[in-house]
Amino acid sequence: MDGFSKQQTISIKERDNVIQHQQYTIAEIKSQSEGLQEQIRTLEFQLDQVRVFNLKMEKQVKVSSTKEEEWREEVARLQKIEAQIRQENEQLREKLKEMIHATEGVNVQFLEMKKNVEAKREHFAQLSQELEEARNLYAVLMTQKKQLQSELGVMVKQRNEAIDNNRHLETTLLKKEREINDLLGKVNDTIKEYEGKLTAKEEQMWAISEKLNEEASKKEVDMSAVEREFLIEMERKIDAQARAHAEEMEDLVKTARLRENQVLEMTKKLNDMETQQYEPRMERLRAIEKDFKSRMEEYLLAEESLETALICPKCLQFVQHPQTLTPCGHTFCRDCVAQMKAEHYDRVHCQECPEVTVQDVFRNEPLESLTERFTRRKSLMISMMSWIKVLRVFVPGSQVGAVR
Ligand SMILES: [Zn+2]
Ligand SMILES: [Zn+2]
Structure with missing residues (x-):
């Protein structure tokens, strides 16, 4: 081989090497390119996911913005309520002060009420005493009546x-x-x-x-x-x-x-x-009758004074289911109290003393039983009176006025 050929052979060899090298490089690039393509696909997939996520996020952002609006309104409302509560607190404090002040007044009224109750107790005691007296008088009258009856019988016979x-x-x-x-x-x-x-x-x-x-x-x-x-x-x-x-x-x-x-x-x-x-x-009989009549009148007067104490000032009848108002102490029928309440916008108002504010109404049981007993006794009295009138028919020539 000559130099040239040698040279040529070398250059071919070199070229082959270069080609080989280039082929390697190409293969490498190819594999690199494939890797890159793979990476690109992965990235594209990730990009899609990101896009979906973005869309979701955008939606959420929209929702949250409306919610934010609502929250803002809610906050404004709560602030208003807070202001109101503060104002009410202020008012309550004022009221508390007033109440503390009023409590002193109530204490005074309570003392007055106590006094009234005491007075009422005394009144009841007096009424009971009067009742006892009336009862005694009644017993005396009954014995006198019996005596008169027997005397009358003898006289009628004579x-x-x-x-x-x-x-x-x-x-x-x-x-x-x-x-x-x-x-x-x-x-x-x-x-x-x-x-x-x-x-x-x-x-x-x-x-x-x-x-x-x-x-x-x-x-x-x-x-x-x-x-x-x-x-x-x-x-x-x-x-x-x-x-x-x-x-x-x-x-x-x-x-x-x-x-x-x-x-x-x-x-x-x-x-x-x-x-x-x-x-x-006959003269004696008339005298006895006159005496009896005057005693009877005395008794009836006592009875009447007792009766006025048991009269309801509203309906002017015997008080039915008596209820007593405090602090004034006036007593009315249960129905009459209800009526007075209805007449004054659901507030009990004493017709006897309009200037006094009624504090309480209570059922007066002692007076109730007293009234019941008194009513029974009155009907008994009326029947007795009619009986006495019948008795009087048997006394001829009597000039004494009729017993009521
Ligand atoms: Zn009154
Ligand atoms: Zn009444």
């Missing part, structure tokens, strides 16, 4: 006996009167009869005397002494008969007068008997 006696005497009197009248009639008849006879005799005598006068004037001379004597005798006989008749008549009149006097005397005796026995008893 009166009936007296009436029977009177009747008997009256019938006897009437009988006697009839007898006397009959007798007087007979006497009158006899008198009339005799008067008639006398008149007839007189007429006869007149006729005879006229005849005699005529005959005397005509035949005075002829009249014998015998005839004259006969006439005189006749005249004398007639006179005697007339005198006897007159005497008989006088006797009859005397007898009639005697009978009349007897009747008058009997009547007088009868009247005396009545005034001596019947009248004094």
